Every structure is written in structure tokens, then in C-alpha cells.
Amino acid sequence: QLRLVQTGGGLVQPGGSLRLSCVASGPIASDYVMGWYRQTATKQRERVATILWGGAINYADSVKGRFTITRDNAKSTITLEMNKVKSEDSAIYYCYGRSPSSTDYDWGQGTQVTVSS
Numbered sequence: 001q002l003r004l005v006q007t008g009g010g011l012v013q014p015g016g017s018l019r020l021s022c023v024a025s026g027p028i029a030s031d032y033v034m035g036w037y038r039q040t041a042t043k044q045r046e047r048v049a050t051i052l053w054g055g056a057i058n059y060a061d062s063v064k065g066r067f068t069i070t071r072d073n074a075k076s077t078i079t080l081e082m083n084k085v086k087s088e089d090s091a092i093y094y095c096y097g098r099s100p101s102s103t104d105y106d107w108g109q110g111t112q113v114t115v116s117s
Contacts, residue, residue, distance in 0.1 A: 002024055002025065002026065002028075002032075002097050002098070002099060002102065002106040003024065003025035003026075003106065004022050004023070004024055004025075004095050004096070004097060004106055004107065004108035004109075005022070005023050005025075005108060005109065006020065006021065006022050006023075006093075006094075006095055006108040006109055006110065006111045007020070007021045007022075007023070007111070008020040008021050008111055009093065009111030009112050009113050010112070010113070010114070011114045011116065012082075012085055012113070012114070012115055013115070013116070013117050014085060014086060014087060014115055014116075014117055015084055015085065016085055016115075017081070017082060017083045017084075017085065018082045018085060018113060019079060019080070019081055019082070020036070020079065020080040020082070020093055020095070020111055020113075021077060021078075021079050021080075022034075022036075022077065022078045022079070022095030022108050023075075023076055023077050024076040024077070024097065025076075026076065027073065027076055028071070028073050028076050028078075028097065029073065029099075030053065030054075030055060030073065031053040031099075031100050032053065032097055032098065032099050032100075033050065033051070033052055033053055033097065033098045033105075034050070034051050034071055034078045034095070034096070034097045035047065035048070035049055035050030035051060035069065035078075035095070035096055035097075036048040036049050036050075036069060036078075036080045036093055036094070036095055036096070037093070037094045037095075037096055038089075038091035038092065038093045038094070038113075039091055039092050039094070040090065040091045040092075041090070041091075046060055046062065046091075047060060048060050048063055048067065048069075048080065048093070049063065049067060049068075049069035049080065050069070051069055051071050051078070053100070057069060062088070063082075063089075066082070066083050066084045066085070067080060067081065067082050067083065068080070068081040068083075069081075078095060078097075080093070080095075082113070085113075085115045086115060087115045087116065088115075089113060089115050090113060090114050090115045090116070091112075091113060092110045092111065092112050092113075093110065093111050093112075093113055094107050094108050094109075094110045094111075095107070095108040096108070
């Protein structure tokens with residue numbers, strides 16, 4: 001039921017910034033778990049950032065201090081602000097979400113982020 005459409009991504013130089021957005025087809029409530037996940041070209045997987053149902057935010061150690069996740073329930077949108085990007089940040093980024101009534105996560109289509117000079 002929760003359909004997620006991503007925008008953003010692309011090529012960015014090391015040290016630069018990039019913004020990813022994810023829009024849900026319907027309203028998202030504060031009890032929805034929403035976040036960002038990434039997979040590298042070697043298929044290494046990492047949960048980047050998550051907003052929990054109570055509003056608490058968890059970041060992967062690799063992105064703390066550089067990435068910021070936000071949500072806007074009124075606009076059914078979550079974003080990922082990527083700052084001071086590194087080559088290690090190159091990956092396909094997926095937004096995800098889960099309502100309390102869902103047993104599985106719903107996923108966006110994925111967005112390629114490439115950090116290169």
C-alpha cells in the first residue's frame with residue numbers, strides 16, 4: 001500500500017553535497033518507520049539512517065555528522081541531505097518505509113549516487 005518514489009541522486013564530487021527525496025503515495029504517520037538504505041557496486045549493504053516510530057533518529061556510524069534525515073508527514077516526504085560526501089558513499093540509495101500494519105518494508109525504486117572527481 002505504501003508506494004515510494006525517489007528523486008535526486010547523480011554525480012557529485014568528493015566533499016560536495018546532494019539531496020535525495022522520497023515521496024509516499026499516501027500520508028505517512030509518526031508511527032511509520034522510514035529511512036534510507038544503500039547498496040554499493042559490490043553489493044555491500046548498509047542502513048544509512050532511520051526515523052523510528054517515536055521520532056528517534058539512528059545514523060550509521062559511517063555517515064554521522066555528514067548526513068541528515070528528515071521527514072515531513074504533511075508532504076508525505078522523507079529526505080536525505082548528504083554533505084561532505086566521500087567516494088565510499090557511492091551506492092544505490094533506497095528509501096524504505098513500514099506502517100505498523102505491514103509485515104514487510106516498502107521500497108523506493110533506488111537512486112544511483114556516484115561520488116567521483
